[in-house]
Amino acid sequence: MDFALTSEFSPSEYRYQPAYRHTGTNLPNMVTIMQQLHLHLSPEKVFSCYGAIVGQYLPINGIKLHFKEYQLSWGCEQGLHIKQHLPIEESCAVIEYRLNAPMLNSQTELLYQLQALLVRPLYNAAQYEQMAKQAMYDALTQLGNRRYYMESLKQSLARATRQSEPLSLIVLDLDHFKMLNDRYGHHIGDETLITFGQTINQAIRDSDQAFRIGGDEFTILVQGNAQAASLICQRILTMMQHNNQLHHRQIYTSLGVAEWQSLDNAESLYLRADKALYDAKVAGRRCYRIAA
Incomplete structure (x- = not known):
């Protein structure tokens, strides 16, 4: 030696x-x-x-x-x-x-x-x-998994309550993902999920966290108010439009945003964001909506 x-x-x-x-x-x-x-x-x-x-x-x-x-x-x-x-x-x-x-x-x-x-x-x-x-990350997309999401959301809510800091949750999924799997197969579906996960990761800030909580459903914890979350939603929509792989396969996303309120717990915050996601789909998909 x-x-x-x-x-x-x-x-x-x-x-x-x-x-x-x-x-x-x-x-x-x-x-x-x-x-x-x-x-x-x-x-x-x-x-x-x-x-x-x-x-x-x-x-x-x-x-x-x-x-x-x-x-x-x-x-x-x-x-x-x-x-x-x-x-x-x-x-x-x-x-x-x-x-x-x-x-x-x-x-x-x-x-x-x-x-x-x-x-x-x-x-x-x-x-x-x-x-x-x-144990904490999704093997396919390398984003946080459901377990990590629940733990991170719990900690973020406690911090927001204690320090009165703004916190928002984005819930998003891929439009017509089942049709993509049926048409091209699960291999292409997995490739699409990986690319989508990478897009989300590039769109968020260092202070935010992204998770895949199941299937084609994702969440983003935003350390900021609904306006900060809206900017991330706009960034994701723009990046997807300019991604050749996603655009070629006509892969789009809908997003729902909920800003934390003093009476919110983990479940109510998620349900409000999920309701906003549903509103985005009713509005024609490929867009985002903010919970009242």
Whole structure:
């Protein structure tokens, strides 16, 4: 396991504290460190814990790690650069360190030991996070599922009640989706749902949340009033009109909006938005309506 230096070290650029030097009297307790790393269930927290530990015993300013979809970092990006590949189960991560001084042989050996302790907790945390995501997200569209919707709506209603913040719900579905499935088959139907989900996700803001709660039925939690929700509805209708795949198959949507009122609970807010959706369909579809 070789560390390749990729930048020149200038003693005047870095200040190295001798207290960080690994000596026989400053050995970390590996069992304790392993326990600390295993305490965390998210890859980000595991990596932050690892960075703090490594920075305590070695002259390391910062660390970056690229593992699957994760881009993890700790500390700063200044200093001597070393990089290597770190096998993690069936995958391989790239880990980069920034040093404030070259390491002694004994320090390099210690880094190998500490790094070996990172592998299992990081992999376990990534697996746990993936399982949690699968439980809360729709496998087809990658939007939140019904369970996640109910939990998010409950939290949003509690926050709106407590802080008197505006909240709106959009309920939407695809017009004549059953006819599409009957004509082209479920494969095309699934492709359409995926494209529709992507369109919704692109139309909403970072503060909003989109969900597929069943079949071709979707909801959007909007952190704002009915006017803010209306802008999202208009954006979705426009984006669908300009989407070649959806337009070619004559796929359109109808939407209903309900702004939260002080007496609303989860069910009443949904029913008001759903009634507005029905009004949009009666009005000719391919439009939205706002609940009174």
